[in-house]
Amino acid sequence: MAIVKIPPVLRAAVGGEKELSADGTSVGEILHSVAASHPETQSQLFGPDGGLNRYVNVYLNDEDVRVLDGLETSVGAGDTLVILPAMAGGAA
Amino acid sequence: MAAESLQNKPCGGRYGDIVQAIGHTPLVELKRLSPKPGVRIWAKLESRNPTGSVKDRVARALIEDAEEKGLIRPGQTILEPTSGNTGISLAMICGLKGYDLKVVMPRNVTPERTELLRMYGAEIVYSEGSKGSNGAVEKALDMAEKDASYYMPYQYGNQANPEAHYEGTALEILEELDEVAAFVAGLGTGGTLMGNGRRLKEELGDSVKIVAAEPMQGEPVQGLRSLDDGFIPPIIDLSLLDRKIFVTNYDAIVWTRKLLDEERLFAGVSSGAIARVAVRIAGELDEGNVVFIVCDDGWKYLSSGIYTRPVEEIEDLDSTVWW
Numbered sequence: 001m002a003i004v005k006i007p008p009v010l011r012a013a014v015g016g017e018k019e020l021s022a023d024g025t026s027v028g029e030i031l032h033s034v035a036a037s038h039p040e041t042q043s044q045l046f047g048p049d050g051g052l053n054r055y056v057n058v059y060l061n062d063e064d065v066r067v068l069d070g071l072e073t074s075v076g077a078g079d080t081l082v083i084l085p086a087m088a089g090g091a092a
Numbered sequence: 093m094a095a096e097s098l099q100n101k102p103c104g105g106r107y108g109d110i111v112q113a114i115g116h117t118p119l120v121e122l123k124r125l126s127p128k129p130g131v132r133i134w135a136k137l138e139s140r141n142p143t144g145s146v147k148d149r150v151a152r153a154l155i156e157d158a159e160e161k162g163l164i165r166p167g168q169t170i171l172e173p174t175s176g177n178t179g180i181s182l183a184m185i186c187g188l189k190g191y192d193l194k195v196v197m198p199r200n201v202t203p204e205r206t207e208l209l210r211m212y213g214a215e216i217v218y219s220e221g222s223k224g225s226n227g228a229v230e231k232a233l234d235m236a237e238k239d240a241s242y243y244m245p246y247q248y249g250n251q252a253n254p255e256a257h258y259e260g261t262a263l264e265i266l267e268e269l270d271e272v273a274a275f276v277a278g279l280g281t282g283g284t285l286m287g288n289g290r291r292l293k294e295e296l297g298d299s300v301k302i303v304a305a306e307p308m309q310g311e312p313v314q315g316l317r318s319l320d321d322g323f324i325p326p327i328i329d330l331s332l333l334d335r336k337i338f339v340t341n342y343d344a345i346v347w348t349r350k351l352l353d354e355e356r357l358f359a360g361v362s363s364g365a366i367a368r369v370a371v372r373i374a375g376e377l378d379e380g381n382v383v384f385i386v387c388d389d390g391w392k393y394l395s396s397g398i399y400t401r402p403v404e405e406i407e408d409l410d411s412t413v414w415w
Contacts, residue, residue, distance in 0.1 A: 008311055009319060044319050055322025062308075064336035082338075086322035087224050087309050 002030050003080045010083065013040035027058060028071030030081055045083075055086045111185055114141055114148040115260050119268045119383070124354045125371050130379030131273075133370060135386050136265060139359060143180050143208075145388035146261075150283055151181035153256035154245035155189065164243045166190035171242040173197075173232035175225045175280070175413050176205035177388055178247055183212030194242070196232040198224055198413045204392040224309055224413050225280075226323045248281045248325035257287025265292070265383055272300045273380025276370040278362045278387055279306040279336065282328035288385075289332045301334040305369040307362070308338040310410025335373070339365035341410055345403050348390070352399060360388040361398070 004020045014020060015038070022037075024030035031052075035042040047053050051071070058065045059082040065073045075081065107113040117140045122133045138146035158164045169192040172182055179195035186193040193214040197205065200221035209216055217235070219227040229248060236244045247253045261284070265272065275292055277284040289302035330336075339347075341361075348364025351357040359367075363386040370384035390399060398406055 009317075053319060054324065055319045059338055062338050064304075064306075064338075066330055067304075067333050067336040082308075084308065084338075085319050086324050087226055087307075 001077060002075050004030060004034055005080060005082045007084050009085055010041060010044060013044065014038045025075060026071065027060065027065050027073045027075055027081065030075055031058070031071070057084045057086055058082070059084065109188065110142050111152055111188055114152050116264065117141065117261075119265065120357075122351075122355045122357070122367075125350075125367065125374075127371065127375040128378075131374045131377050132381050133374055134269070134381055134383045135355075135357065135363075135367075136261065136383060137386050138261070139363070139386050139389035141181075143177075143184050143212075144391060145177040145181065145360075146284060146385060147177040147181040147388075148184070149256040149260050150247055150253050150281075151178055151185050153252040154247060154250055155182070155185050155191075157250070157252035157255075158243060158245060164191060168192070169194055169242055171196070171232055171236055171244045172247065173219075173225070173228035174247070175228065176201050176209075176392070179214060179216075180205065180208045180212065182245075183209055183214035187213050196228045196235070198228050200408070200411055201413050202393055203395055208392070221411070221413070223321070226321060229323055230321075247283065248323075249327060251327065253281055253283035254287035254290070254327055257284055258291045259287075261385075262288040262291035262295075266295055269381050269383070271381055272296055272383055273377055274301040274303055274370070274373045274382045276303040276305060276366055276373060276382065276384040278366050278385065279304040279328075280325075280362075282325045284385055284387075286327055286329060286332060293332070301373070302332055303369060303373055304333050304336040305362075305366045306336060306338050307344070307365065308340045309413075310341055337369050337372070339368055341412070342403060343368055345398050345406065345409070348393075348398060349403070352390075357386070358390040358399075359386045360390055360393055362387045 001021050004022050006014055022030045022033040024033050031045050045053055060073055061080055105116050118137045120135050122135055126133050141148035170186055171194045173196045183193050195214050196217045196219055198221050199218040219231040236242050275288055285304050292300045344361050344365035347368040348361050351359050351367055366384050370382050374382045
């Protein structure tokens with residue numbers, strides 16, 4: 001069971017929760033588990049090809065899973081997935 | 093009697109004007125931050141540029157690129173979205189070269205940025221704070237579309253941005269170090285990471301790890317209507333990054349203070365975040381050089397009290413765009 005932190009932009013789709021618990025041993029399994037429980041998140045989390053929505057960043061603890069193994073990235077019990085919208089920075 | 097020869101050359105160099113003096117920044121070892129004897133941590137002090145930030149390199153490259161391509165002429169208005177530093181650098185350069193500058197900036201940046209922009213003569217257009225830098229980009233693109241007289245360098249999508257580092261910052265690092273195990277910089281436009289990352293990998297091979305530290309924007313700054321308001325700077329190529337790690341505003345400020353307290357390095361908030369990631373990467377290595385970028389100095393953040401007050405007492409910690 002992993003903790004999934006939900007950004008403000010997705011909270012309405014999960015009944016206002018700031019975080020959820022979800023089953024799975026990979027990032028993909030966990031996000032699909034979230035989408036199964038909260039169907040409105042499906043089209044926001046995933047693109048038409050089944051991959052991560054381009055404008056969603058998912059972090060395993062604090063590392064971007066796109067730079068790890070994407071949806072295949074292994075997740076251990078007690079890990080936290082953080083979902084964030086892609087935001088511009090400017091200082092660097 | 094002849095003067096004794098100097099040990100450190102070229103003493104910063106000699107230049108015809110302030111724009112030419114951009115770059116050539118010091119690389120300083122931070123011994124107290126190193127977690128083990130074989131791993132050396134080096135700070136590239138981009139804060140030592142003329143307006144105090146790494147963006148001087150980028151702004152110069154953006155303007156010179158436009159001049160070389162004949163896209164701008166004196167008296168023309170340049171328009172650019174920025175969270176502050178790029179605007180300040182552009183304002184300094186545009187003032188010297190005779191261009192007018194209009195910057196689009198989120199309302200919730202520190203007040204020093206507004207003062208500096210006004211000081212250099214830029215006009216400021218504020219964008220909605222809750223949209224962070226995304227809102228500034230959106231507004232500037234809209235303004236440029238409606239008025240063709242603006243020239244927008246667009247640091248987020250202009251290859252002159254990473255080229256400034258490919259041809260500048262990275263070469264300066266390679267001049268000083270034969271080996272680099274990891275290079276750590278902040279991820280904003282992506283210019284610093286892409287330009288340095290590409291050059292360092294070309295020269296040193298895949299053994300050099302390119303690591304991004306990125307801001308985890310506080311919830312008040314994540315005020316997007318939908319994920320379709322998300323933004324990925326076009327110049328970013330994620331395949332060049334080996335790691336991408338977020339840092340909260342809280343941790344960024346804790347580490348900004350650590351730089352000050354332990355190394356007496358007065359740096360801005362993004363540099364604290366980058367230092368935190370650099371020290372973590374250093375802890376994973378057995379030996380080698382870890383280079384990180386000090387993006388700016390601390391002057392622009394003084395009014396927030398972050399250097400003297402407990403971090404728990406900082407007002408607007410999560411609603412301020414720190415970097």
